Amino acid sequence: MYKNKILIFCFFLIGVLQAQEKEMSLSMKQAVDYAIKNSYSNKVALNDIETAKQRKWETTTIGLPQISGKVDYKNWLKQQISLLPGEIAGGAPGTFVPVTFGTQQTMDASVTLNQLLFDGSYLVGLQSAKTYLKISEQAKEKTELATREAVINAYGNVLVAQERINILKENKKTVDRQLRGAKEGFKEGLTEEETIEQFEITQGNIISQQRNADRNKVIAYQMLNLSLGNPINTKLNLTDSLDDLVVTNTDLNLLTKTFDLEKHIDLRIAENDRESKRLLMKLEKSKYLPTLSAFVNYGANANSDSFTFTNGDQKWFDYSLLGVSLNVPIFSSFGKKAKVKQATIALESADIRLAEIKQKLSLQAEQAQSNYELSIANYETAKKNLALATRIERKQKIKFDEGVTTSIDLLATRNQLYSQQNNYLQSILNIISNKAKLENALNISIK
Numbered sequence: 001m002y003k004n005k006i007l008i009f010c011f012f013l014i015g016v017l018q019a020q021e022k023e024m025s026l027s028m029k030q031a032v033d034y035a036i037k038n039s040y041s042n043k044v045a046l047n048d049i050e051t052a053k054q055r056k057w058e059t060t061t062i063g064l065p066q067i068s069g070k071v072d073y074k075n076w077l078k079q080q081i082s083l084l085p086g087e088i089a090g091g092a093p094g095t096f097v098p099v100t101f102g103t104q105q106t107m108d109a110s111v112t113l114n115q116l117l118f119d120g121s122y123l124v125g126l127q128s129a130k131t132y133l134k135i136s137e138q139a140k141e142k143t144e145l146a147t148r149e150a151v152i153n154a155y156g157n158v159l160v161a162q163e164r165i166n167i168l169k170e171n172k173k174t175v176d177r178q179l180r181g182a183k184e185g186f187k188e189g190l191t192e193e194e195t196i197e198q199f200e201i202t203q204g205n206i207i208s209q210q211r212n213a214d215r216n217k218v219i220a221y222q223m224l225n226l227s228l229g230n231p232i233n234t235k236l237n238l239t240d241s242l243d244d245l246v247v248t249n250t251d252l253n254l255l256t257k258t259f260d261l262e263k264h265i266d267l268r269i270a271e272n273d274r275e276s277k278r279l280l281m282k283l284e285k286s287k288y289l290p291t292l293s294a295f296v297n298y299g300a301n302a303n304s305d306s307f308t309f310t311n312g313d314q315k316w317f318d319y320s321l322l323g324v325s326l327n328v329p330i331f332s333s334f335g336k337k338a339k340v341k342q343a344t345i346a347l348e349s350a351d352i353r354l355a356e357i358k359q360k361l362s363l364q365a366e367q368a369q370s371n372y373e374l375s376i377a378n379y380e381t382a383k384k385n386l387a388l389a390t391r392i393e394r395k396q397k398i399k400f401d402e403g404v405t406t407s408i409d410l411l412a413t414r415n416q417l418y419s420q421q422n423n424y425l426q427s428i429l430n431i432i433s434n435k436a437k438l439e440n441a442l443n444i445s446i447k
Helices: 003-024 027-036 040-061 119-186 191-226 242-249 265-286 334-403 408-440
Strands: 024-026 066-075 082-085 096-099 105-118 236-238 291-304 317-327
Touching: 024 027, 027 040, 027 119, 027 191, 040 066, 040 119, 040 242, 105 334, 119 191, 119 236, 119 265, 191 236, 191 408, 236 242, 242 408, 334 408
Parallel strands: 024 236
Antiparallel strands: 066 105, 082 096, 105 291, 291 317
16 A cells, blocks of 8 residues: 555656646747747758758769669570571572570679769759758748747737736726625615616626637747747746836837848848859750760670579670760750740849849838837837826726716726727837847848
8 A cells, every 4th residue: 555655656746747847938038049949940941951952962973973783684485586598507599497596594794884074054053052052041041030030929929918817807806896886885875777887898898808818828828839849738937027028129229220231131042043043044055065974884794595694603704895975966946045045034033033122121121120119119108108097097096986976987097098008018019029020121140
């Protein structure tokens, strides 16, 4: 019995420890760093880079020596008959003698070395493979920036969802207390029934908002886990507060930071895309050039009427061959010309897109700075309005308790307070979100 209790306690302790291990405590910076290593998108981006490296090597090997081995075994189930003039065997002229040549079974084993000497498309292919690798690496950098923005927004949404729940709880406590007071006043004939009904409507609205806030909180945690690359129900403990995020995400220096277009990842991606189109045009032109290759072959064959090829006394006859092949394209019914023209048009389109992206990125940076500056100003306004609405509601409550004002006036000021509370929370989210967008627009590298 005592041993059983010990076993039960051990299993319980292990379960507790496992449950503790599953919970993660993260600041926003830690969340971003974690997501850069573990998010689903970044893992795929790393795989794409590895694929590009392997493709680059695959292309390189085309120009390296290629060695292949070959073994041919033939068994004539019924050998071919050849006809010889009859007079060779003493027969009459005009007659033929059927004979068979060679043995019933043959085996041939050979090794061939092939080497590409010149191929214009191969040289272009090597350049294209390097460009493809660079595209994959740039895509990884772009993915990291997108991941950072997604995690920052998701982290802020979780904190705002929790703060909204806290505010609603406090609002409900206030309404519950006043509803009880109204009911007691109605019993004593001091309050009208309409006052009770108005408080009940407000209470019902808050309860509905609480249910919605609770659901949004669950979804916000799941979205954050998804951004981190975790199972969506992983327990998270966020160590930063909303006040912390307001301080860390209010950086006026970003409003005066110079935009460096040449270093922006989107421009570099567009330039790389343009380079890939240039190489495609070069590849099509290279198909007008001849190709030159060489090979050297060594082998041996054996003949027998029965399968004696594995015997030590089987005779094998060596042979070797050296060859060079030159392939010169002469006329393709203007097919190559059409492909070159298509590639040229694609390159022109890439130049147009490159010019467009330069303008877009500059405009995007200006808009992001403007939006961020506006969000900071709106936050200050929302903070001030919340303080004013809180004081107004408090004064109106005192007047209501003293019978100086009506419940309608009190509920109007309270609705104004609720609206300012939501505006304040949204202003915090806007600062967090717009700062992340501005950092991406300015291509601020992930630290």
